[in-house]
Amino acid sequence: MRKLKKIKANIKAYFFHPFIACIVGTKCGKKENFISIAWFTQLSFQPCIAGISVSPKRFSYELLKESQGFSINFLDFSKIDIVEWIGTHSGREHNKIKKLKEMGMDIFYTEELNLPALSESYLAAECRKIWEREFGDHVLFVGEVLNFYIKEDFFDENTLPTERIFPVVYAGKGRYLTVDWKKLEKKR
Ligand SMILES: Cc1cc2nc3c(=O)[nH]c(=O)nc-3n(C[C@H](O)[C@H](O)[C@H](O)COP(=O)(O)O)c2cc1C
Numbered sequence: 565m566r567k568l569k570k571i572k573a574n575i576k577a578y579f580f581h582p583f584i585a586c587i588v589g590t591k592c593g594k595k596e597n598f599i600s601i602a603w604f605t606q607l608s609f610q611p612c613i614a615g616i617s618v619s620p621k622r623f624s625y626e627l628l629k630e631s632q633g634f635s636i637n638f639l640d641f642s643k644i645d646i647v648e649w650i651g652t653h654s655g656r657e658h659n660k661i662k663k664l665k666e667m668g669m670d671i672f673y674t675e676e677l678n679l680p681a682l683s684e685s686y687l688a689a690e691c692r693k694i695w696e697r698e699f700g701d702h703v704l705f706v707g708e709v710l711n712f713y714i715k716e717d718f719f720d721e722n723t724l725p726t727e728r729i730f731p732v733v734y735a736g737k738g739r740y741l742t743v744d745w746k747k748l749e750k751k752r
Pocket residue numbers: 585597598599600601602603604617618619621622623624625647648650651652653654655656734
C-alpha cells in the first residue's frame with residue numbers, strides 16, 4: 565500500500581532541494597558577471613564535464629550565450645552572505661565584480677580561457693562551453709572542465725573532499741546549511 569501523498573508536478577516545486585550552491589563566473593568581451601547556482605551537476609569523470617541550469621531571465625544567461633566558458637566556484641559555508649547577495653542581485657543593475665571586492669573577495673582569471681573566478685574558493689573549475697539546450701524555463705549550459713584550482717590540503721590524494729570542507733548547501737528561499745562530518749560513515 566502506498567503511503568505517500570501524490571502531488572501533480574505542475575507547480576513550482578522545491579522538493580528536490582537541498583543542493584550544493586556555487587558561484588559561476590562569466591566573461592564576454594569586457595562584460596563580466598557572477599551568479600549563484602544551485603542547479604549544478606557533474607556529468608562525466610573523464611573528460612570531466614559539468615552542467616549548470618540557468619534561467620534566460622538572468623543577466624548571466626546573456627553572457628553565457630556569448631561566452632567561451634564559465635568558472636564554477638565553491639565557497640566555504642562562512643561565505644553564505646556572498647552567495648545570497650550574488651544570487652539576489654542582478655549584474656544588470658550592479659557591478660558584481662566591484663561588490664565582491666568590497667566584500668573582501670579577490671578575483672583571479674583562469675589560465676586558458678581568462679574567465680573570472682574567486683580566489684577564496686576551496687575549488688574553482690575552469691570550463692569550456694561545449695553545449696547548451698533549453699529545458700522548460702531554464703537552459704542547461706554544459707562545459708568541459710579544463711582545469712581545477714584547489715585549496716591545497718582540502719582534498720586528499722584521491723581528490724576526495726576532507727573534513728576541512730564545509731560546502732554551502734542551499735535549502736531554497738534564502739535557507740542555507742552545511743554538512744556535519746561527525747556523521748560521516750565509511751562503508752569501504
Ligand atoms: C543559493 C542560490 C542558488 C541559485 N541557483 C540558481 C540556479 O541554479 N539557476 C538560476 O538560473 N538561478 C539561480 N539563482 C538565482 C540567481 O542567482 C539570481 O537570479 C541572480 O540574481 C541572477 O544574477 P544575474 O542577473 O546577475 O545573472 C540562485 C540564487 C541563489 C541565492
